[in-house]
């Protein structure tokens with residue numbers, strides 16, 4: 001279903017924000033990136049503003065690092081692709097996350113053990129309150145799991161115009177999350193005694209060896225009986241992550257979704273033990289509940305709970321819990337209404353609350 005807004009403003013030069021008469025625009029004002037984490041529940045009565053500025057500038061950083069300022073309107077994955085091709089470490093695990101650079105700093109996007117905050121140095125923004133540009137160090141942005149002050153206390157105040165990332169020139173592979181190491185090992189096994197050069201063809205990723213190679217990259221002609229971690233390249237990891245994501249997440253070009261619909265809840269240990277008892281009673285005494293320790297607390301995958309409640313593949317009108325990844329709600333028919341999506345969301349939340357005593361919170365922003 002299509003929705004519309006009263007006025008749509010696209011800004012290609014951040015300096016224009018200084019002269020823009022915000023009070024003259026239809027209210028309210030909503031700043032949008034690529035729209036990949038939004039659910040418009042109806043027509044928007046005000047102005048949608050989008051930063052469409054492009055470009056990046058690279059500066060030397062501290063030893064072993066490089067800093068790069070990237071415009072808010074750049075597609076985040078284009079930035080990941082550039083960094084990997086340059087042999088720079090940091091964003092490779094965030095490959096293929098839809099959306100733009102500006103939003104990455106709002107959302108603190110994350111995947112496979114890495115969050116945007118790990119590589120963000122400074123956020124550059126227009127302060128609507130003070131009508132001036134500001135540079136906000138990452139440490140002041142209140143970053144947490146998929147959140148920041150831009151989403152909470154500062155909501156509506158700042159328009160992000162660019163983000164400076166701090167990338168490493170020395171290898172920093174992060175493989176111990178979400179099956180990344182296994183996927184890499186499988187790729188390496190699959191390559192047998194082939195050379196790296198054939199990898200791109202085997203995996204359909206012809207871009208493997210494009211771009212300048214860093215010192216940490218191997219030569220195309222090297223044999224690969226085994227690859228120790230320190231020899232992995234950002235490009236290799238990026239391609240592996242892309243392979244994993246393509247298998248389990250809907251391609252936004254083919255099927256509409258807003259990615260993970262719910263945040264993974266973090267609960268105390270006692271609560272977790274109650275969930276373990278429920279799961280063992282249902283699945284047998286040897287059953288293990290997937291979880292990640294977060295300090296004293298425990299993060300339980302919302303996808304697991306949704307699956308355990310039998311929602312995988314469930315449809316409500318055109319809305320569907322994605323069969324391959326139950327954390328995602330998709331517009332299965334292309335004609336789902338916002339009401340159908342919200343009704344399915346409510347049903348999931350209500351069932352999980354009843355069964356596990358956990359309140360799921362949507363990651364997707366409802367506008």
Ligand SMILES: Cc1cc2nc3c(=O)[nH]c(=O)nc-3n(C[C@H](O)[C@H](O)[C@H](O)COP(=O)(O)OP(=O)(O)OC[C@H]3O[C@@H](n4cnc5c(N)ncnc54)[C@H](O)[C@@H]3O)c2cc1C
Pocket residue numbers: 030031032033034035036037038051072097098099100101102103104106107108109110111146150158159160161249250251252257258259260365
């Ligand atoms: C298939 C799929 C897979 C996904 N996988 C992941 C994943 O693995 N990890 C993850 O973290 N997310 C994931 N997402 C969610 C989404 O990609 C991120 O939330 C992304 O950051 C959204 O970017 P966007 O440009 O589309 O922002 P939008 O959805 O347009 O906006 C998101 C928020 O940022 C604000 N915003 C946007 N630009 C600016 C700006 N310039 N200044 C101020 N505020 C701004 C908006 O107001 C809004 O609050 C996925 C989404 C899809 C569809």
